[in-house]
Amino acid sequence: MIHIDLTDQPIDVAAALRTVEDDGAGAINTFIGAVRNKSTGRPVVRLEYEAxxxxxxxxLRKVAEQAVEQWPMLKKVTVIHRKGTLYIGDVAVVVAVSTPHRAESFAACQYIIDTLKQVVTIWKKEFYEDGDVWVAAHP
Amino acid sequence: MNLKIALFGIAREIVGQSSLEVSAPEGQSVQALLAGLREQYPALGGLSSLAVAVNNEYAEEETTLTERDEIALIPPVSGG
Structure with a gap:
């Protein structure tokens, strides 16, 4: 019921959603993180993710397991993160969860993406026209 | 003992290689390892945070290291 992946290939969002379908789930909640064209006002050309x-x-598995502990009604959890070079609009991460009712699906999905950002060992470098920066590296 | 340390992201760029071998006394703590590395590579001290992972888990400062451990330096993560 927990599906985790880290891939250097484009994420198939529709396929990811199918992995959380469940006859007992009335709610499927998805977070899709995509590459934005600006960071703190600076135009972004591309990102490189290293893991x-x-x-x-x-x-990632621990975060998903913590979510299941906190929301035992979770039916299925899928988290897929991309690595390598990504361009504007590319999907960097997909979190999908299914639950009987909607309230827990929003809460669990948010918990997973928020915690992922704090603990999962993935690093993102932003490339601009005139330089590059490792995101969050310096205060 | 010799400790092999995997490096990622900005830590890899600061050190200039993707792994590092350091010789350390038996029972070396995470805290002592970090202090030594910050002395050798002062730019590591300018990072927002710098953690050590031992066998795929975040380690406490007082954790002691052995040659068999898989050790990695973890600069501020930025996935998502």
């Missing part, structure tokens, strides 16, 4: 694969997969 510590074994730890990222382990931590």
């Amino acid at each position: 510590y694969d074994s730890m990222a997969l382990h931590q």
Whole structure:
């Protein structure tokens, strides 16, 4: 019921959604993170994502398991994160969850993406016309 | 003992390579390892945070390291 992936290939969002379908689930909630064309007002050309694969997969699974502990009614959880070079509009991450009713699906989906951003060992470098920055590296 | 440390993101760029071997006394703590690395690579001290992972888990500062551990330096993560 927990499906985790880290891939250097484009994420198939429709296929990801199918993995959380469940006859007992009246709600499917999805978060899709895409590459934005600006960061703090600066035009972004592309992003590069780097991962510590074994730890990222382990931590992603832990985050999903924590969500199931907190919301035991969760039927299925899928988290897929992209790595490598991404351009504007590309999908960087998909979180999909299914639950009997909608309220828990919103809460669990938000918990997973918020916690992922804090603990999962993935790093993003933003490339601009005139330079590049590792996001969040410096205060 | 010799510790092999995997490096990622900005930590990899600061050190200039993707892994590092350091010789350390037996029972070296995470805290002591970090102090030594910050001394050798002062730019590491300018990061918002710098954690150490041992066997795919975030380690406490007092955790002691062994040669068999998979050790990695974790600069501020920015996935999503």
